[in-house]
Each structure stands twice: as C-alpha cells, then as structure tokens.
Amino acid sequence: MWFNVLKNTVLLFLLALISCANLSKPKATIKEAKTIKQSEKQTIVGANRIGKYLPLIQGKRVGVVANQTSVIFKNSQDSIFEVYPDGEIELSHVEKNTKLHTHIIDSLLSLNINIKKVFAPEHGFRGTADAGELVKDGIDTKTGLPLISLHGKNRKPTPEQLKDLDVIIFDIQDVGVRFYTYISTLHNVMEASAEAGIPIIIFDRPNPNGHYVDGPTLEAKNKSFLGMHTIPLVHGMTIGEYAQMINGETWLENGVKCEITIIPVKNYTHNTFYSLPLRPSPNLPNDQSIKLYPSLGLFEGTNINAGRGTEFQFQRYGAPFLDSETMTFKYTPHANFGAKYPKHKDKLCYGEDLSNATIKDEMTLKWVIKAYENSTDKSLFFLTNGFTKHAGTNKLQQQIEAGLSEVEIKATWKDDLEAFKLIREKYLIYD
Template sequence: MLFLSNIKNTVLLSFLICWGCGNQAKSTKEKTTLDSETATPLAIKPITVAANRTAAYLPLLQGKKIAIVANQTSVIFTENGHAHLVDSLLALNVNIKKVFAPEHGFRGDVDAGEKVLDGTDPKTGLPLISLYGKNRKPSQEHLEDIDAVLFDIQDVGVRFYTYIATLQLVMEACAEKGIPVIVLDRPNPNAHYVDGPSMDAAHTGFLGMTEIPLVYGMTIGEYAQMINEEGWLENGLKADLQVIPLENWTRNMTYHLPIRPSPNLPNDTAIHLYPSLGLFEGTNVNAGRGTEFQFQRYGASFMDSAQYDFSYVPQPNFGSKTPKEKGKTCYGKDLSAIPRMNEVSLQWLMDAYENTTDKSKFFLTSGFTKHAGTEKLQKQIEAGLSEAEIKATWLADLEAFKLIRAKYLRYE
C-alpha cells in the first residue's frame, strides 16, 4: 500500500480489500447454492470475483499508465450493490489513460451487431476506444502510451459470444507491443459442461477465433491461459499474461449474474438457453429479440401456426431496434420455464425447421455457418438426421478439446 499518496486513499484501499474478502454479502445467499444432484451445500464462503481481490492486483498497477477493457459488468461488489471498477481505480489514483469498449459498448447499451463508436465517457472523461467498429484489435498507436492492459468482462462461455474474441485480439496486440495483460477472472455460468459443434479452421472469425466447441466450459481467465500457452496468437506470439483468480467457486455451481452481461441476456434462463437458441441467430427465426424474453422463446410468421399454441409479436425495444419479424405474429414455443441446461440442445432448432412452411426462408447460410462454426450442421439438419446422429459426429472433437482444456483448469 506504500504507493498510495495519502491516508484517505489508504482507508479506501482497506475498504476495497474488505469487499474483496467477503465479495458481496448481500448476494451471498444467491451465490452459495445447492448442487442439483447431491442437494448439499457447494460452498461455505461466498464467491469472490477477481475484481474484488484488490490486494492481488493493485500492486501490478502501481506507477503505471493503464488501459482497461471493460463494460457494465466490470464491477467491484459491495454490501449494498456494486461500484464500477474504473470508478474505484480512479478513486485510488490509478493512472487510467483510456478504456477499450467491446461489443455493446462500455455501458452495455448498444444493440447486438451495432458498431460501437469512439468517444469520451461523460462520467469519467476518459477516452473510449471502440473494439467493435472499424477496429476489433487495439492498434499499436492505441497502446503507445500504455504500460499495462487490465481486462475485466463477464463471459457466458459460448464461442460466438464475442468477448473471448476481443480478449484474444487484445492479448495479441499487447504481445506485439510487449505490454503485460492482467485478466480479472469471473465465474462462467455455463462452465459445468462442454458441448456443441467445434469450429472448423476454414470458418474462424470474430464469432470464433479458434477451433473450440460451441460451449467450452472454462472461465475467461482459464481460456486466456489456454490461448497463450497453445500458441493461438498470431505468429506464435505469447503475451505477458497474469490471471487474477476468483475464490470459492467451482464450475458446477449455479451462479446468478446480478448485471445482465449484454442487452439481450436479461436473466439466468436466457444465459443457460443461449448456447442452444443462439444458433437461431443464423436463421430468419426470431429468438425473442424485440420482447422481454430474449433467448427464452422462438418463433416466426412463416412457421406452421397449426403446430403451436404460443405466439408473440416482436417490437423494437432496449437491445433490439430492428428485431427479426418486427410487428409480425410469430408462432413458436415459450421456453421461459426450462431448467438449467447441461448440454447444447438441437431440438428447438430442428422443430422450427421441421415446421417452417417454406424451408428456403429458414437458414441464413453464411450467418448460420459462422455461428455453428461448420457447414456440416445445416447440411445434417436439411438431410433429416436425428439429434443423436448429429451429436455423435461431435464426440471426437469434444474429447480432443477436453484433453487440451484439462491443462488449464484452475477450479474444481
């Protein structure tokens, strides 16, 4: 704590460390839950996210010019709620020079797929550099006056959720510049399983930078180490990487996210269904955008109304200015009561395809391939393969990935 310049900041740092030791007392009851199979407590101590472990990373920021990759989930939890990491570090006289903003923006209020613009944060006055516009990767000029980059974003463990692509590109840019990267780890609410089709090398891109399964079962800190050690950065580079681990968490815990990680993931049900219903993003079927039940329902006007007793009408709202099937009556299914998922399910995608009155309207082939990571899945569905037959074709890739993944797991 010697780097703090006065008694006021010393007291504030001590207060932050106390938060870190206890995480958020108010939400302890939500976070320390029961295993659905054993019905026994999974934890005695509350989960502590890495951002709360200020004593572990503040010394790494001492006397340095810092850039932060952050959004609305980048918070330190308190007994009464939370404080944004940027605000907290500024109060401690950490020299933050700029913020890199990922998809959905620094404050998390930009639509999916909508470009994030450079600008200035009105609250802090810090420059905001977009990593979801003309640049997906920090330029060497962006890093010219930076000594270290701090990365803290809540992930949900799905390959096409773009924050892991942002992480990889940030690590790559920092490796090129010789700048350390510090990743603050957070729980992954879908860390309890590995499933789905694996990305084919021919289709890698921002919806999947590497050949991993759709659901990879790792925290963002574990994944960062795998990127680094497996040589996935361009030209064989390796970042100067340090991961600050979280505490008192295991991957089989249910974990409630107190802040929605993006505009169209409003609750736990949506987050758990996202790996399965996210595949609808590569089709013309609406997956709940334009309603208050995003990724908890699906439907379309061109699906057979005689097969469904549920319908809804998407309208522009927060997170979706132009939802698919806007203003049209969509026939489909309500999945808002579905329990926590332990696998990627194809049953709803296959149901929608089967009951589409004009199948030529169903797939957006390029978009579907980017989300699935392979051309095979669309062809398998069109050929009428069963879900079991399709899943059998994933097994070899899943087992090979699990062997690699096992080297980087830090939590039980």
C-alpha cells in the first residue's frame, strides 16, 4: 500500500511540474530575438529574417515588388524563421506546418504592416503569364491590394504610382542570367525610387547559378530590356549584390543613386548548392532547367524550340528543320501553362533531350552550334535581332556562322570576363 501511495505522489508531482512548465512557456516578443529550432546550416533567405526588416517598415506606407517566389519558408522538421514579431504572437504562427511557405504579402499584412500596393514583374504577380506577355494592372482578389504591372504599359514605376509610399520592398527570386528580366525590373525600380527619394529594402535570395561567371559581355549598343548593363551573360551575383553594382557603377539615369538596405541570406556562399523550392517563372520547372537556362536560353533568339510547350522546358531543343537522321529525338510542342504559342506549335520537332545531361559550371555553346550545323536550311535558324539581344553582341552570330568552335569563341570572351570579375568583387556580400 505504501508503495502505491508513494507512486501516486510522485506522479502528481511530475504532472504539476509539466503543467507549470507549459504555463510559463515564453512567447516570442520584439524585445528579444528568438530563433525557433533553427538549424545552423540551414540557408535562410532574407524574407525569413523578420527581425532584420520589421523595425524598418513599421508605421510606414509600403510598396512591394513581388511575384510567386516572394515567400517565407516553413519546414516540417525545423522552423527557419528568425522571429522578432510585433508584440506577442502565438508560436503556431511560425511553427505549424499548414503550408510549406507563406507569401510575403500575407505575412506582412498579418503583422499589421501598411501595404499600399504591389508591383509585379514579367510573368505577373502569380507568375503565370507567358514570357514577354504584357500584363495588365489589377486588384489582387485575395487581399484587395492594387496590382501595378511593370511589364505592361510601363516598366518603370511612375511618380504618381510612388507618391503615397515611404519605402519599397523588393523580393524576387532571380537565376543569375542577364536576359532573365528581373534584374532589369530591379534597375527600373531603383531608378524610379532614387528619383522620388524613396528607399528600397531588398530581401536577398540565393542565386542558383551564382557559382560562376561566363558568356559574352553585352555591348552598350545592344542594350534592351533583355540586357541593360555591360555584363556577361552569367553574372554570378545575388539580387542584393547586383543592386550594389547598379549603384556603384552609376548605371541609373543621370548617375542618381538609390538608398538600399539589403537583408542578406544567412548561411550562404556562392558555392552553396541551392535548389529553388518554387519555379521562378513558368518555364523553369526544376534544377535541371535552371542549370541549362544560360546555355539553352540563347535559343530564344533563334527559330529553335527550347522545350516550351512541353513539360521539359529548357531541357530539350528541336525544330522541324533539324536533320532527323542526326537529331533523332522527337517531340511535339503544344500550348500549355506558360506557353500559349510555343515555337512550332503542334509540329513534330527533331532535336536532343537534355533532361539527364551532366552540366558543368559553365555556359556552353555546344548545343547552339550543333543545332545550327544540323539545320537543313540555315536561313531559318536566326531570328532578326533576337539572337543579338539575347547574346548582347552581334559577334556571336557571326562567329557561329563562320564555323568557329566553342573553344575559339570562348577565347574571345576571356579579357572581358576577367575585367568584369574585378568589378564584381567590389560588390559581393557572400564568399
């Protein structure tokens, strides 16, 4: 009997201790930063570092440049938020695995941030528009916020669109390729903000192609929205680093400089492998397409289909006029998500499947050269001005047409690449 009494007493004591521990469990507050079960090696994007930027936007009228990649991530094993919430919040706000991510707009609104409007780049706020497709202004059905397209009637915010803002947040996932237009949008937003005297906060994200620099350098005479700066095709910088270069190299109109604050990525270097959890645009569905994009993206300036209209975008290429005896892989592009009018729609294409190709840390010309050499009618290959806009130079087309090898062509890039790397070094945030 005495044993049972003793056992019950011990159990009651333990229950009391557990109850007291639960009642006294502290909630995260803005007074003291608290990292919730954060892995030391976990790469943490700028958007997740709430404590770094919340004090900068509280009480401000905020504009946000965003798309479908502008999210705060959750993880079923470890929360990867750095928490400095405004006052007390339930820890479930960051710990429950109801979603793998929360859009930055929803997160900021839940923290009572006064968001006035959202600016959207190419492909739109939800990231569903075709490449090059004009996107109209509108209203976000979920939040009721005004949506202003920066790929429609204007690509640079107007003074009227900025007049009721105190600060702008820029949060878009880039892939580190010159003709991927998000860095052109960055330039235009910085320029408009500098002219209006409005600071920008950049939520930095890793560059999945940030571990090398390669490709032809854009010539000033070939500037366009597909390339606004005299940089190589693959620049090896994050959005935050690139913004510093835009300022430092005085690339904005009239040499104006934009006031920027960068919320850096944590636990990241340029050699850190980073797999994008969300496709950054409709036709970059996975790691393989993103790795191949610097090389196969040149096909956008030709009459060759680069996988648009299939489920293997930028993982294959082909055209009806490629030699079917050499290019034995066959596929037929059809209209689909992100490609309403793919090249050679509903026509049988001959080409090459690269979905399992091994990719080195470089941009390669071998597939463009192979496709050109195996064109049954070479007059069909290059599109007027399109290839020059993507390459940034008319020399590359001339070199391919003259039959130069990849080694010979790449040798002509060497001096420009070395000069750019010296400039790039001044603006790097990460090793």
